[in-house]
Amino acid sequence: MFILTKIADLVQIHPEDFNKEASQAIEDNINAKYANKVIQKIGLCICLYDLLSASEGLIGHGTGLVNVNVEFRLIVFRPFKNEVMLGRISSATEDGIRVRTQFFDQIFIPFSGLPEGSEFLHPDQLFVWHVPPSDPSEPPQDLFYDNQETVRFRIEEEIWTDQSPLGPKEKEDALGLSTADAGKSSPYVIRGSMADAGLGPCLWWDGDDDGDGGEE
């Protein structure tokens, strides 16, 4: 789920931070800039992992800022394709199920990523999986994708949306397209699937754990 990314950047330490230790001031500066932010094609930055090198501090003319060139590594949330993760169902629409984790909520399981025999129940606004019975004479068993249920899902695809502001010219070009949509979309969206055995609400699969567990 997590990777380290090596970055070089210029850190500017403000005079009010001069009472801090230099390493602490640099760390705070980096964390303030990167923590909980998405870098395109890199992932969601969590925090500084380690500082690899820092130049001498140079004081800028007129500003009093100390400029330091640093190289460091960041912890970044970037699950790889086919990785299995835990999350919770936050809501469902006809198109699929939205899943979130405490720190990242842009996860979407499209209808095509649900197991065969799934159906959306309009009155309840949730999905149900009609499990085909092993004995054809019995009626299918219904399993519900209840909201807030803890689920396992597999990462299928990531969608990046660059949110850097457009110049006036580009804006005009884009105006023909749906600008409202562009404004709403998140910089980093994960699409997943729950169509495999063992995926979906954990309670389904971990349910008879104790029954088996006794033997081991």
Next chain:
Amino acid sequence: MKILESQSATLTNYEVYTHLMEQRARYAKKGMKGRRPGNLETVVKELLEYFQEAPSPLGSKPFPYNENTIRTLFERLRAYDFTKAEFLMILNLRPTKPENLNTVVEEMEGRFPGEEQQLEICAIITEVLGKPDGEAERQAMSENAIEARKEIERQGENMELDE
């Protein structure tokens, strides 16, 4: 900003968890003198909540990891020829039953045919990482779900009152 290397290493959840806990302890020792940036505070708090929520192994007791766990598990599972990604998921998710192992191992039936071999792998994982307390985890998951639903209901009521 210049990206020198977009992915210089992969970390397990345990390593990230340890880093965050150490960072927290370090800040606590220094007192509130240098306050942490708000965005860092938020993401760290949320991430720790995520790590400690059932059925994550990081939230189970006794704590299943220590600094030798990764090495030990790697050596014990070497014979089975797991890919790096599979090994990472085994460490993060602790599959102790063939049904759970199936999700993290690609084409398990082809590579490890027969239940015996699959149970063998699960036994090794259980030995190194411990066994999840299924009953407690299920209960925690149900409680979490009920709690969250109530929370949403409460918010809904409040909004109605506001209107």
